[in-house]
Amino acid sequence: MSHLFDPGYGEEPFRTLVEDYPGDDVYPSSRFRVEWGPIFHRGRLDGSARVLVIGQDPAQHETIVRRILVGEAGRRLQGFLAKLGVTRSYVLVNAFLYSVYGSVRSATRKGPALVGYRNRWLSALLVGRQVEGVLALGRAADEAWQLWKATPDGQAFGGAYVPITHPTQPESSSKGQRDLLAGATKTLLRNWNAALQTLAPAVAHPDAPRPLVLYGDSWADGDRPAVPESDFPAGLPPWMHEQDGWARRVGSDDLLKRRTITITVPKGIVR
Amino acid sequence: MSHLFDPGYGEEPFRTLVEDYPGDDVYPSSRFRVEWGPIFHRGRLDGSARVLVIGQDPAQHETIVRRILVGEAGRRLQGFLAKLGVTRSYVLVNAFLYSVYGSVRSATRKGPALVGYRNRWLSALLVGRQVEGVLALGRAADEAWQLWKATPDGQAFGGAYVPITHPTQPESSSKGQRDLLAGATKTLLRNWNAALQTLAPAVAHPDAPRPLVLYGDSWADGDRPAVPESDFPAGLPPWMHEQDGWARRVGSDDLLKRRTITITVPKGIVR
Numbered sequence: 001m002s003h004l005f006d007p008g009y010g011e012e013p014f015r016t017l018v019e020d021y022p023g024d025d026v027y028p029s030s031r032f033r034v035e036w037g038p039i040f041h042r043g044r045l046d047g048s049a050r051v052l053v054i055g056q057d058p059a060q061h062e063t064i065v066r067r068i069l070v071g072e073a074g075r076r077l078q079g080f081l082a083k084l085g086v087t088r089s090y091v092l093v094n095a096f097l098y099s100v101y102g103s104v105r106s107a108t109r110k111g112p113a114l115v116g117y118r119n120r121w122l123s124a125l126l127v128g129r130q131v132e133g134v135l136a137l138g139r140a141a142d143e144a145w146q147l148w149k150a151t152p153d154g155q156a157f158g159g160a161y162v163p164i165t166h167p168t169q170p171e172s173s174s175k176g177q178r179d180l181l182a183g184a185t186k187t188l189l190r191n192w193n194a195a196l197q198t199l200a201p202a203v204a205h206p207d208a209p210r211p212l213v214l215y216g217d218s219w220a221d222g223d224r225p226a227v228p229e230s231d232f233p234a235g236l237p238p239w240m241h242e243q244d245g246w247a248r249r250v251g252s253d254d255l256l257k258r259r260t261i262t263i264t265v266p267k268g269i270v271r
Numbered sequence: 272m273s274h275l276f277d278p279g280y281g282e283e284p285f286r287t288l289v290e291d292y293p294g295d296d297v298y299p300s301s302r303f304r305v306e307w308g309p310i311f312h313r314g315r316l317d318g319s320a321r322v323l324v325i326g327q328d329p330a331q332h333e334t335i336v337r338r339i340l341v342g343e344a345g346r347r348l349q350g351f352l353a354k355l356g357v358t359r360s361y362v363l364v365n366a367f368l369y370s371v372y373g374s375v376r377s378a379t380r381k382g383p384a385l386v387g388y389r390n391r392w393l394s395a396l397l398v399g400r401q402v403e404g405v406l407a408l409g410r411a412a413d414e415a416w417q418l419w420k421a422t423p424d425g426q427a428f429g430g431a432y433v434p435i436t437h438p439t440q441p442e443s444s445s446k447g448q449r450d451l452l453a454g455a456t457k458t459l460l461r462n463w464n465a466a467l468q469t470l471a472p473a474v475a476h477p478d479a480p481r482p483l484v485l486y487g488d489s490w491a492d493g494d495r496p497a498v499p500e501s502d503f504p505a506g507l508p509p510w511m512h513e514q515d516g517w518a519r520r521v522g523s524d525d526l527l528k529r530r531t532i533t534i535t536v537p538k539g540i541v542r
Contacts, residue, residue, distance in 0.1 A: 004290060008505060019273045021506065035536045036536070039506060040505065066504060237308035239306070258541055262521075262531060262532075270306050270530055
């Protein structure tokens with residue numbers, strides 16, 4: 001059995017970009033979990049991407065696999081891309097290299113070094129490449145896009161752009177209340193349907209062309225496909241990409257919780 | 272500040288080798304922690320290696336960083352290589368892709384698929400390359416070497432070969448008894464001194480030529496240098512390569528312990 005994997009950052013300009021990542025002078029450790037290191041991307045860096053996605057920040061599963069959007073948000077995004085026929089030709093970066101701790105001040109978010117480094121990534125992925133559509137997940141991602149779009153590189157970009165509701169916004173906004181969750185999910189899926197109708201005509205070279213099928217009022221079977229093994233570093237076990245909830249931040253106080261990630265192999269794997 | 276990193280497995284023949292790794296049909300899950308995925312190597316895959324090291328099997332720190340010999344055993348090995356003037360031009364593989372759970376039966380250790388896959392790695396690293404010396408850490412590594420050496424590729428290899436005591440054998444043999452540990456360490460360092468004297472003349476192209484300085488009777492300052500950042504995947508935080516003991520297998524019973532790795536950022540990093 002062959003296990004495809006993501007070859008990572010061996011090729012320029014990404015090799016140098018990854019070597020040059022900013023630290024806590026740019027991402028203050030009071031607002032970002034810089035202690036876990038930066039996490040850069042997921043998807044194609046070889047120029048084959050047709051869709052670029054901007055996410056927000058990595059969480060604990062992303063910290064372990066060192067790729068972004070691999071948990072529930074990643075699956076929902078994967079389903080959105082699949083509706084466009086994009087099953088492989090995508091690339092994902094986040095607004096922030098490090099996990100947000102609490103909230104981020106505007107002055108930090110718009111700091112020239114933070115924005116400048118991110119803009120280098122966006123230019124590397126968009127200038128002279130074949131991306132036909134850009135998707136932003138949530139407000140921080142939209143802001144990241146606008147800041148790049150205002151640059152000379154950004155002004156020259158002619159592809160489509162759509163900001164959408166962040167994939168897990170229904171959970172974060174409803175805080176465990178089921179009726180609120182159902183309503184927020186319905187609202188999100190309408191928002192996503194509008195985005196699909198804008199992006200579908202713009203993405204002229206999907207991997208697997210298909211008629212556009214919109215979302216219903218709630219998640220349906222097939223709306224949350226697994227993130228492909230080929231998006232992960234070499235040798236990661238199947239449960240890391242097939243399942244969710246295997247990494248948790250645990251600790252008896254805030255500091256210990258911040259310092260700890262516990263990984264538990266899901267039940268049924270070790271017999 | 273530039274953060275050098277290991278570019279991994281993007282180039283052939285390693286790309287295909289990594290895609291083709293064997294699973295629990297070759298490494299039975301009763302004897303190996305296959306649930307954490309295979310861990311392949313550390314060091315140079317670009318043909319620049321002058322020394323090849325064969326280790327035994329990965330432990331919990333290796334499982335997180337996805338490179339072998341990064342903990343205490345790795346530091347001691349790093350010191351050994353430094354005495355030869357080899358600070359960069361090395362490559363390390365293990366006898367086993369997965370962490371040993373308990374002990375391994377001879378029939379498993381010598382299984383044709385297990386040996387055959389490992390031999391593909393050894394041939395990829397040694398045939399037509401410029402390795403001048405091979406080092407085996409412990410018995411399983413020596414056995415791995417002998418099984419490759421018996422192949423046509425192995426018979427044609429003309430470099431030096433030295434099996435040495437495994438770097439953490441003093442700890443595993445002394446089981447917490449300080450006097451036994453001191454004696455076992457002294458015995459190991461004598462064994463390593465003999466190996467240095469064999470290997471030093473064979474390694475004709477060190478990175479940083481230096482007079483050979485042998486070990487004393489115990490570990491001295493500088494004998495356990497850090498594993499270089501450039502041996503780790505992109506973006507891993509400094510404490511993962513500068514420190515040890517940050518990954519533990521914890522659990523209230525054997526199964527939960529096997530299923531769990533807890534990572535704790537060392538004290539003093541998050542303030």
